[in-house]
Amino acid sequence: MSFLELKNITKRYGPLTAVGDVSLSVEKGEFVSLLGPSGCGKTTTLQMIAGFVEPSVGTIRLDGRDITRAKANSRGLGIVFQSYALFPHMTVFDNVSFGLEMQRVPKGERKPRVEEALSLVHLSPYAKRYPRELSGGQRQRVALARALVIRPPVLLLDEPLSNLDAKLREAMQFELREIQRKVGTTTVMVTHDQAEAFSISDRVVVMEAGRITQIDQPYRIYEHPETEFISRFVGKTNLLPGKVVTATGAGATVSLAGISVPVETAGLSVGETVTLCIRPEKLHLTAPAGGLLTGRVADRFFLGSQWLYHIDGPLGTLMVVTPNDGSTPAEQGAPVGLDWSPSVVRVHRGAMAEAPDVALEVTG
Amino acid sequence: MTRNGPVALFFHALVVIFMLAPLVIVCLVAFTPENTLSLPTRGFSLRWFQAVFHHPDFVQSFWNSLWLAVLSATLAVALAVPASLAITRWEFPGRGFLNALFLSPLIIPHLVLGVAMLRLFAVVGAAGSFGWLVAAHMVIVTPYVMRLLIAAISGFDRSVEQAAFSLGASEATVFRRVTLPMILPGVTGGWLIAFINSFDELTMSIFITSPSTVTLPVRMYMYATESIDPMMAAVSALIIGITAVAVLLLDRVYGLDRILVGQH
Numbered sequence: 001m002s003f004l005e006l007k008n009i010t011k012r013y014g015p016l017t018a019v020g021d022v023s024l025s026v027e028k029g030e031f032v033s034l035l036g037p038s039g040c041g042k043t044t045t046l047q048m049i050a051g052f053v054e055p056s057v058g059t060i061r062l063d064g065r066d067i068t069r070a071k072a073n074s075r076g077l078g079i080v081f082q083s084y085a086l087f088p089h090m091t092v093f094d095n096v097s098f099g100l101e102m103q104r105v106p107k108g109e110r111k112p113r114v115e116e117a118l119s120l121v122h123l124s125p126y127a128k129r130y131p132r133e134l135s136g137g138q139r140q141r142v143a144l145a146r147a148l149v150i151r152p153p154v155l156l157l158d159e160p161l162s163n164l165d166a167k168l169r170e171a172m173q174f175e176l177r178e179i180q181r182k183v184g185t186t187t188v189m190v191t192h193d194q195a196e197a198f199s200i201s202d203r204v205v206v207m208e209a210g211r212i213t214q215i216d217q218p219y220r221i222y223e224h225p226e227t228e229f230i231s232r233f234v235g236k237t238n239l240l241p242g243k244v245v246t247a248t249g250a251g252a253t254v255s256l257a258g259i260s261v262p263v264e265t266a267g268l269s270v271g272e273t274v275t276l277c278i279r280p281e282k283l284h285l286t287a288p289a290g291g292l293l294t295g296r297v298a299d300r301f302f303l304g305s306q307w308l309y310h311i312d313g314p315l316g317t318l319m320v321v322t323p324n325d326g327s328t329p330a331e332q333g334a335p336v337g338l339d340w341s342p343s344v345v346r347v348h349r350g351a352m353a354e355a356p357d358v359a360l361e362v363t364g
Numbered sequence: 365m366t367r368n369g370p371v372a373l374f375f376h377a378l379v380v381i382f383m384l385a386p387l388v389i390v391c392l393v394a395f396t397p398e399n400t401l402s403l404p405t406r407g408f409s410l411r412w413f414q415a416v417f418h419h420p421d422f423v424q425s426f427w428n429s430l431w432l433a434v435l436s437a438t439l440a441v442a443l444a445v446p447a448s449l450a451i452t453r454w455e456f457p458g459r460g461f462l463n464a465l466f467l468s469p470l471i472i473p474h475l476v477l478g479v480a481m482l483r484l485f486a487v488v489g490a491a492g493s494f495g496w497l498v499a500a501h502m503v504i505v506t507p508y509v510m511r512l513l514i515a516a517i518s519g520f521d522r523s524v525e526q527a528a529f530s531l532g533a534s535e536a537t538v539f540r541r542v543t544l545p546m547i548l549p550g551v552t553g554g555w556l557i558a559f560i561n562s563f564d565e566l567t568m569s570i571f572i573t574s575p576s577t578v579t580l581p582v583r584m585y586m587y588a589t590e591s592i593d594p595m596m597a598a599v600s601a602l603i604i605g606i607t608a609v610a611v612l613l614l615d616r617v618y619g620l621d622r623i624l625v626g627q628h
Binding site: 087143 | 529
C-alpha cells in the first residue's frame, strides 16, 4: 500500500466538477508534481489533501489511515503557499516556531529545532527579522522551514516558485529538490510550469479539465505523451494530420499530404485518421535532397545554446531545433532537407484538435 | 505627482486658514485673563482653565463623556469584529440586510435618533440610565468601526490562516494569534474613531442625558445658552486638545489617509 493514496476523488461545486475521479498513489519519500493549466483542478486536489476542501466523493489515505474527513489542523501536513502566507506580525524565528508550539513541543526543544530548520534553508542569520524585511526568495525559504520544522509526513507545495523571478526560480528549484532529498519528506507540488515540474519531480501527474490524463516519469511524459493535449502543453511540438496507408504487425506507413512516412506504432488500421507528433529537436536539417522532406528556411531564431528554425515545406511550417555547435547556421530562404528517424514519431489516433489553446504555457 | 501652481496654493492656504482660524482663536481666547471673550488680550492667564477644573458640573460631565466614549467605543469594537468577519467571509441569508443595518445609523440624522431614543427610553423605563446612554452611543459609532474593519478584513490573505490551521492551531488559537493581530490596526483605528465621535456627540445626547449623565458637549451647550464667558473657550480648548491627541494616535496606528481616502 502506498504512503499517500487518493482514491476516486471527485469535487463538485454545484453543477461544476472541479476534480473528477482522481486516483493517485504516492510512495514514501517520493516527489510528485501535479501539472496542468490554470483551472485544471490541481490546486483543488492539493487543498483536498491539505484538508481545506472536502471531497464530494472518494477517500484519501495517509499511511493507511483514512483522513478524508479529518480536519486540516489534525493532519499534521506541511504546506507552502503560493503567497508564502507568513505571519507578518511575527519574526522569522516565531513563524517557524509556531507549529512546534501548536504541537506542544517543550520550549527547550523548540529552539534547537527552529535553528536546525533555519540552517537547512540557509536563513540562520535572519531569525530576528520580520517577513517584510526579507526578499521574495528568503520569504519562500521561511515558508519552507516553517512547513518542515513540524516533521510532516507529507509536504504540500502550492506553486511555490511562481512569485520568484526567472533566475531565482531556477536556483530555488534545485535547492528545493536538494532539501527534499536531505529530509526525505514525501512531497506533492502543484505547478503550471512544466520546466519546474520536470526538473525536480520523480513523477509528474498531468491534469486536464479536472482529470488526470497521464502519470509518469518526466522524460517519459515528454517522449511519450499520451494525448495530443499533453504533447502541446509539454514543450514544443510539430503536429501533422495524416491517414494510415499500410499497417503491419511492427509499424505502419502514414500518408501526410501525399508524402509517405514510416512509423513504429503497432495496432493501427489502414484508413485510420491519425495525428503525428514530432518534437522539434528530433528533426535534423540535411542537404536539400538528403532527407524525407525538402523545404526552405522561413525564419530562424538564435536562442544561445540552440537555433530555432521555421521550415516551410509541403506539410506547412515545421519547427526545428538544432544545438548551436558553433558551425554556421542555415541562411534564411535557403533550401534544406528534413530528416528524422521513425522511432521518434509519436502517433495519436484521431484527427487533430483545433488550434492550440492560447492559455497554454509554452516554455522553450 | 504634479505640483500645485501658485493660484492653487493660495486657494489651499485660504481653505486651511478658514478651517483652522476659529480653532486657533478659541484656543487663544482660552488663555485670556479678562472676563469677556476678547481678542487681542492684555496678558496670559490660566484662570479659566482653573475655573473649569473647579466647576464640579464640568468635571462630572468630563468624566461622564470620557467613560461614555471609552465604553461605547470598546463595546462597538467587540460587536463589530465578529460582525464584520461574518459579513466579509460568509455567504448567509440576510447578509446584505445585516450589513445595511449596521451601517444605517450613518444616514439617519442624529436629531431623529435622539427623538427616537428618548421615546424608546421612556417606554422601557430607562430614562437617565447611563447603560442605555452607552447603548445609544454604540448605535452611532459602530458603523465607523464596521467600515474600517471590513476594509481591513477584505484585504486579508486567507492562506495565512490556513497556514496556521495546517500547523495544528485550533480555530480559537488562529483567531487569537493570527487573525486578530493582523487586523489590529483596523481595530485600533476603529476604536479611536468611535471614541472621537462619541466624545463629541451633542445632537442626540441632548435628548437622552439626565442631570446625572450630562456629557461635556451637552453641558457646554447648556452653559452657553445662559452665559458666554472665556470658560467656554477653555473647555473647547481642552476638547480640541483631547481630539487632536486621539487623531494623532489614529494617524500613527492606522494612517489617516487610509480612513479618509479609503486607501489600503
